[in-house]
Amino acid sequence: MTHNGVFMRSSTPLFPAILAGFVAVLVGYASSAAIIWQAAAAAGANAQQIAGWMTALGLGMGVTTLALSWWYKAPVLTAWSTPGAALLATSLHGITLAETIGVFIFANTLILLCGLTGLFARLMKLIPHSLAAAMLAGVLLRFGLQAFSHLDGHFLLCGSMLAAWLIAKAFAPRYAIVATLLVGGVVAWAGGDVVTDKITLSVVMPQFIAPTFTFTSLVSIGLPFFLVTMASQNAPGFATMKASGYPLAVSPLIIITGGIALLFSPFGVYSICIAAITAAICQSPDAHPDAGKRWIAAAAAGIFYLLAGVFGGSITGLMAALPLSWIQTLAGLALLGTISGSLYQALNNEAERDAAIVTFLMTASGVTILGIGSAFWGLVAGGICYSVFLRARRT
Template sequence: MPSRLSFHDLTFSAVIAGFVAVLVGYTSSAAIIFQAAEAAGASVAQIGGWLSMLGLGMGVTSIGLSLYYRTPVVTAWSTPGAALLVTSLHGTTINEAIGVFVFATGLILLCGVTGLFARLMQYIPQALSAAMLGGILLRFGLDAFTSLHSNFVLAGTMCLVYLLAKRAMPRYAVVLALAAGLVVAGLQGDISLHGQTMTFAAPAFVMPHFTWSSIIGIGIPFFVVTMASQNAPGIATLKAHGYHLPVSPLISWTALTALVLAPFGGFTVCIAAITAAICMGEDIHPDPKKRYMAAVAAGIFYLIAGVFGGSIGMVFTALPPALIHTIAGLALLGTIAGSLYRALENERQRDAAIITFLITASGVTLLGVGSAFWGLIGGVITHLILSIPARNKAQPPAKG
């Protein structure tokens, strides 16, 4: 049963942890959201609306779930899912993109309501999901260093600051790299904020349009990546900190929120992992049952960020592309490394995983369907073919 609510649990440490969680979330991946919205053909005003809806959705769910369960439940957008959208939405209309959001979040909601989440993910080997994610994110890692060609001073300074901070203050490495990039870009005169003010971007409804190519080529991989690389680690983070909550309600409420917001650009709301861990540390409160206020504080800061989502969108349009590409790539280095490790650690699934990775990273489009789907299909076929002899050998010889 949820413990009793007390505002005495709201400490200064909890407020700071909530602020840092939101700051890390936005600085590490808001640039990827911006690129995904651009790939879908969204205007500057619509991008601001997307960020507003995401902030409001994460704020409401973080506050609501944390207060109900008296547990630090922090929600987030799906950064791996957004990365998939960046590489897959080119050539689609914004209506088709919204259709992908509605389809994928509806599928996630179905898994939550029916309890199929855990069982469904068992049919896709973890190595293949990780390999697909690694293939999707490869471009971002490469872009972080190809930016050295277009603006060596800016990208080089950001990379150097990131490495130094990674050694001394790893939690703030991305934030400090972004700060260094902003300073260099400002000195170079590459930031244009003239005439921009703090504004709320009114959400704009976009009628979803469903096509087989977008649903199969983008919707299904987006669903798999979001569940395997965002929701699953989020649930694992809760359990690792001793919080054993019912999984289905968490998935259902976050998916329902995303489904309502999808036509307005709120493409996903998931259980957070990295930012959630920030709100679960011992420095927040010695009693684990009283750390939920850090997640509540994070939710409040998410709401504030949502109100000014339009300004966040305009800020990204004012920044040089080299800065956005570099910070996105640096923020995803850990995820890329973890994905490749999980993809290749199982020797029996290594061949299937590398095929999944290479097909996904190739960017090939077949029959109008994107590479992430074909990478997953290629990996599954390879896994099935290569596992047949092992299964036959494992069977005892027939008697008689």
């Protein structure tokens, strides 16, 4: 196996990589599945249709993640657009279900065109590596803080998870997250925090919904949704891969993810994008010490996506069964290595340090301007600083 031209071998067991894939999918669903249900409900979808949307999304993300990771032998994790779902949840009231599907088709067509024309790839090449790393650190900061914030109110559960992580990190670092997950699970179960009475394993087939296209909905919802998805989901996703050492060609990935999303739009697949936060879990050294084998973690995530898709009707019950403090503490600890590595890359070059810290702080602020999230504005603010400082040094 090679990575960046270097031959690598490792006899490391695959369990940490598989676990990283599981944690990535768990965090992805736990953090935003409820938002997608809200968006679908705002469009007038009934419970059966919403469950079908979750099935289609899980299958679409599973196929793309598994296929792309295997093909490129790199941890390429896809995801739905969480910022896009948040926008839809607040914008679809009063819009018919058929018009909503029309919005999905319109936005995914624009994304596909971005890939076919290479426009998005040219824009991504303009982002300096230090700013990409700073943006990633800013995106992940909130998750790192959550690893400790639940100590106030859930001290026994979160304290035991932190202790398990600390001890395992010192003596068996490959299995630190494994120990954290197991200890937290046992403590949560013993404390009665895992509620399983509403979990049912049900398979719900997606329903085809014929689209309706109206100028008003396409311009007022479809266009902002497209911009938010590209700026707040795909851009951070590619920046995350670049910061983690996987500078894959942008256009082919946009074509494939956008094309699959377009194909399944009538079944409720509103977007399939390149993941950022959850991808960082699979791209971390904790997933596999051999950078050339971290694709296994993403491939495992693809399989878990497929399972989540098959049982799409059960996702809400499963998420409700797990304590939020357990999920967020686990995610935060799983991302600590990526956060520290990103900060080191962002601030290592003294000439770019000021621009990088602006990117980091703007991204971490969580500010939303014109409906676009802070990751995009962090890159914009940092890019302006980078250009101004570079010009000043040359004069």
